[in-house]
Amino acid sequence: METWAPMSIAESDLRVRFAPSPTGALHIGGARTALYNWLAARHSHGTLVLRIEDTDLERSTAENVDQILDALRWLGIEWDEGPVSQLEQAAGHRAALERLLESGAAYRDRSTAEDVKAWKERYGSDRGYRGPVAGDGEADGAIRLRVPDEGETVVDDLVRGEVRFPNRSFDDFVIARGDGSVLYNFAVAVDDAAMEITEVIRGDDHLSNTPKQLLVLGALGHEAPRYAHVPLLHGPDGKKLSKRHGAASVQELRERGYLPEAVRNYVALLGWGPGDDETLLDTAELVRRFRPEDVRRASAVFDEKKLRWMNGRYMREMDLSDYTTTVATFLGREADEQLRAACRIAQEKAQTLAEVWPLIRFLFEPPVEDEKAWRKVMKGDAGEALRAAGEALGELGEFDPEAVETALGPVPDRLGLKPGKVYQPIRVAITGTTVSPGIFESVAALGRAPTLQRIAAARERIASDEPGTGRS
């Protein structure tokens, strides 16, 4: 709907990246991080780079990569560069490693986790592990970065301000395994520099990693990007969002019938507000108003109820053609005239795409069998109401909602019954359930012959049930 200029030619120097690790589906938390990066890029006409953080060979899979890309596309988050695999940056990583080894900023060390633990027991738990001194390095083993004991590393964070970390609290951390493969905190720093990323917008869980990356950047003589650490998303129980919380992945949201634009709007508002009391912000508005420095510092809870409400708002705003196409795609059906007519009467009632079918199903299939509905409604004067309704409808020329209303409207009075005593039996007769769109619209949409036939069938069944007692 909204349009943006193609980003092939960036109009500003801002370069951000979204760097998921393909160890699972795209989470709502990850989706929000992606969205924030995308909004920041679009806001200042910069560039969004997609980088796949796949240095964990054990857990990374190609299927997960595809799934993440697919989720991003569905969300409408398009990237300008990539996806690039971190694995493919190996040459650059090796070169950086060599430089560090050569300058003495890094060294090989055969110490194991147990050795490090023992070291700390000796020197204190508030001190980071320090390996062999310069010139004393070993020929093989993991490669560690030399961290100074003195001073502190400060992260100047867009959302948190200055956060200071004492250097002595960090280990001489491992940047490459014994086999030469690189580790996250090293690879990230090298890649961010190589890709000339200017602003790193990512989850809060990386805040404590940032000083390490800064140390790597410093040792390599690279300039550091700006950082913005956004809070994590939690489930209703206050715990970190996970599959236990129901719809936790983008894929699940999609399956549940949520619209991408509603998801964007809702997710953007988790941890960020436009500054006034607006809640319904379309994507263009999001792009216009989003600034990473306005993100809140506290973690937020994902609340599907609000998403659902918001989704309903977006669904009702669509014009009938868009609505029909969207519903058709979701249901895997043809967007034909019949579906369009069905959508017309269902649009203002459904909050998600998944709620549409139950409302219009009676137009495509025989009435559902719902014993409870039948027992509740098809009693007392129901048979008489159906007889009168069938009669009124049978005489009709036109069969549109207005005509149907004209025919059916006087029936309750004529019979001396409350409207509900007449309309509910009709509803159950034609849909099988007690819930449907407006009765006049429903009858008109079904059409004369099927309606009359279903009413007749219902009357027959009532008649044959009559002698029985409670059980229908």
Next chain:
RNA sequence: GCCGCUAUCGUCCAGGGGUCUAGGACGCCGGAUUCUCAGUCCGGAAACCGGGGUUCGAAUCCCCGUAGCGGUACCA
């Protein structure tokens, strides 16, 4: 343990020293829409984590406590 981060209605977002008897949204409760459900409209209940400071004055600034979260891997 150590190093950090965070703390306003159930939830999300405002408010950042006086205008706060704390505002908006979702949800919830009640009413209206004389066909169900949903929608829509109207009304209502609902919060500044605790304790100390600073100040004439603190939801707002500082300290402590408490709680939650993150990091502390040859994971990302």
